[in-house]
Amino acid sequence: MQTIRRVIRFYVEGFRSMTVGRTLWALILVKLFILFAVVKLFFFPDFLAGKSDEERSRHVMRELTD
Amino acid sequence: MTDYLQTVDWSRAQFALTAIYHWLFVPLTLGLGFLVAIMETQYVRTGDAFWKRTTKFWMRLFGINFAIGVATGIILEFEFGTNWSNYSHFVGDIFGAPLAIEGIMAFFMESTFIAVMFFGWDKVSKRFHLAATWLTAVGANLSAVWILVANSWMQYPAGCTFNLDTVRNEMTSFWEVALSPVAVNKFLHTVTSSYTLAALFVVGVSAWYLLRGRERRMATASIAVASAFGLVFSLVTALTGDRSGAVVARVQPMKLAAMEALYRGEKGAPLTVVGLLRPHPVNGEAFYFSVDIPKMLSMMSFRDPDAYVPGIYDLVDGNPEHGILPTAEKIERGRRAVAELARYRTALDEGDEATQREIRALFDPATPQGEEFLREYFAYFGYGYLETPGQIVPHVPTLFYSFRVMVGAGSLFILILALVWWFNRRGDLDRRRWLLRASIACVPLAYAASQAGWILAELGRQPWAIQDMMPVSVAASKIPSGSVAVTFFLFLALFTALLAAEVSIMTRQIKLGPNDKE
Numbered sequence: 001m002q003t004i005r006r007v008i009r010f011y012v013e014g015f016r017s018m019t020v021g022r023t024l025w026a027l028i029l030v031k032l033f034i035l036f037a038v039v040k041l042f043f044f045p046d047f048l049a050g051k052s053d054e055e056r057s058r059h060v061m062r063e064l065t066d
Numbered sequence: 067m068t069d070y071l072q073t074v075d076w077s078r079a080q081f082a083l084t085a086i087y088h089w090l091f092v093p094l095t096l097g098l099g100f101l102v103a104i105m106e107t108q109y110v111r112t113g114d115a116f117w118k119r120t121t122k123f124w125m126r127l128f129g130i131n132f133a134i135g136v137a138t139g140i141i142l143e144f145e146f147g148t149n150w151s152n153y154s155h156f157v158g159d160i161f162g163a164p165l166a167i168e169g170i171m172a173f174f175m176e177s178t179f180i181a182v183m184f185f186g187w188d189k190v191s192k193r194f195h196l197a198a199t200w201l202t203a204v205g206a207n208l209s210a211v212w213i214l215v216a217n218s219w220m221q222y223p224a225g226c227t228f229n230l231d232t233v234r235n236e237m238t239s240f241w242e243v244a245l246s247p248v249a250v251n252k253f254l255h256t257v258t259s260s261y262t263l264a265a266l267f268v269v270g271v272s273a274w275y276l277l278r279g280r281e282r283r284m285a286t287a288s289i290a291v292a293s294a295f296g297l298v299f300s301l302v303t304a305l306t307g308d309r310s311g312a313v314v315a316r317v318q319p320m321k322l323a324a325m326e327a328l329y330r331g332e333k334g335a336p337l338t339v340v341g342l343l344r345p346h347p348v349n350g351e352a353f354y355f356s357v358d359i360p361k362m363l364s365m366m367s368f369r370d371p372d373a374y375v376p377g378i379y380d381l382v383d384g385n386p387e388h389g390i391l392p393t394a395e396k397i398e399r400g401r402r403a404v405a406e407l408a409r410y411r412t413a414l415d416e417g418d419e420a421t422q423r424e425i426r427a428l429f430d431p432a433t434p435q436g437e438e439f440l441r442e443y444f445a446y447f448g449y450g451y452l453e454t455p456g457q458i459v460p461h462v463p464t465l466f467y468s469f470r471v472m473v474g475a476g477s478l479f480i481l482i483l484a485l486v487w488w489f490n491r492r493g494d495l496d497r498r499r500w501l502l503r504a505s506i507a508c509v510p511l512a513y514a515a516s517q518a519g520w521i522l523a524e525l526g527r528q529p530w531a532i533q534d535m536m537p538v539s540v541a542a543s544k545i546p547s548g549s550v551a552v553t554f555f556l557f558l559a560l561f562t563a564l565l566a567a568e569v570s571i572m573t574r575q576i577k578l579g580p581n582d583k584e
Contacts, residue, residue, distance in 0.1 A: 010181075010185060010186075010189060011181065011185065013185070013189075014181065014184065014185025014186075015185075017185075020126060020129075021129070021133075021184070023571065024130060024134070024571070027133065027134060027567055028133055028134075028136065031134075031560075031564065032137060034560060035137060039141070056155055057155070057231065057232045057233045057234070060151075060152055060233045061407065062411065063152050064152065064407060064540060065404060065407050065408035065411050
């Protein structure tokens with residue numbers, strides 16, 4: 001428990017003492033939001049999602065042989 | 067042009083765009099991590115606070131580059147599943163394994179120790195902090211190993227077998243995939259060239275300080291470390307590049323012929339140092355003028371000055387004397403393999419078990435007819451999708467010039483780093499202002515050379531997504547071209563904004579210098 005507390009304190013103090021790092025973290029969060037919440041959800045639906053392994057194989061077999 | 071062909075083109079453009087931007091961030095991370103670790107080692111060894119200050123300055127620039135670049139590669143992984151779903155399914159088991167190892171092992175290792183590296187000053191022991199810095203650098207490079215193994219398999223698909231029922235290639239030997247000659251050379255060439263880029267970055271920034279008359283001690287000490295590091299690895303880059311050429315000659319002869327604009331194969335083929343290409347070759351002559359080194363291409367490709375190097379015409383039309391099959395024949399054999407796959411599909415649809423058994427035997431490497439079919443027909447599976455033999459020729463001018471940009475710049479870097487190292491050692495580098503300016507100019511040139519190398523590697527593989535197995539024209543998903551075009555511009559905006567942010571934050575920190583807090 002003591003170790004976990006020390007690890008948490010290590011990170012909290014690390015984040016608190018940042019200056020340039022704060023700007024970078026803001027950038028990282030905006031970037032991840034765009035990547036996962038916008039790009040992934042709206043533009044990158046998984047093309048083979050919802051298909052069983054066999055259905056995926058048959059789908060690709062059709063694609064390769066049509 | 068059909069919508070599907072437009073989709074293929076947009077998907078290629080989108081993948082190229084994301085890969086190019088991603089690669090703007092990666093090489094600096096790969097090399098600067100080690101340079102920072104070397105500087106911190108100096109601090110731990112000597113106890114001199116100067117080295118701590120110097121280490122923290124370069125570590126800050128490393129952190130900016132790492133933070134802005136992190137996760138840009140994730141988009142490439144999205145694109146595999148969405149824009150290249152046929153490809154992803156076809157290769158999934160082989161491609162997925164190195165990427166999964168990369169995610170689990172390297173990325174987590176890197177991410178864990180980077181926190182200690184940035185937050186741990188004065189909180190953990192000096193040696194523990196130093197270990198974290200080294201492990202961050204090692205972790206970044208381990209990430210590169212697995213990504214490059216996956217990419218190498220696309221250039222040279224080794225260690226796999228095709229499963230007819232799952233329509234997937236399955237790994238038969240992890241070590242054949244991970245230690246194929248292409249994978250080993252690609253890793254060594256890519257990381258050592260990245261170390262050179264990082265060294266040039268440190269030298270270039272330090273040169274700027276010297277030109278401004280600022281931070282002289284830090285600049286000369288950083289140059290001492292980076293120029294030695296860069297000189298060693300620029301020489302290793304040249305050696306691994308030479309070895310890569312020999313490997314390409316064996317596994318991707320068309321790439322070699324195209325990057326040399328060699329249309330007619332010959333024994334004792336010369337290497338073109340520089341040349342101006344005609345728009346179209348005239349009687350096999352590609353150049354308006356060129357400067358050649360006699361027999362050097364044969365020597366570099368096959369370690370024999372009189373070895374035969376096949377040209378583009380030989381590879382397209384075939385050359386019986388040298389055992390090169392005409393591409394038209396490969397197309398016929400590939401079509402037979404595709405036809406057998408189509409026949410299997412029909413047999414599955416109709417529940418025709420006798421035909422299924424017959425075709426399974428053809429694809430079974432354990433049976434004599436299977437062994438023959440896989441060697442004589444399935445080996446050319448990808449050719450079955452080509453319409454004309456000429457489609458196997460990549461864009462010659464792009465390859466020819468990008469190769470020369472890469473090699474020319476690489477040679478210049480060796481010279482610049484050697485001069486910088488020498489004059490810095492003598493203590494009069496800051497009086498050679500032309501050399502300091504040249505060092506700064508080498509920073510963008512290093513990025514251009516690094517990108518040129520990737521353009522050569524990837525465009526040289528065209529028309530293949532996987533060499534000889536799958537052309538890009540069947541690898542792409544059948545999604546509307548318009549939606550791919552929209553995401554292309556979305557990524558263009560996102561990555562350009564990230565790059566602008568990086569350049570802006572980085573230049574501000576460089577101008578502030580090491581005196582600023584954090």
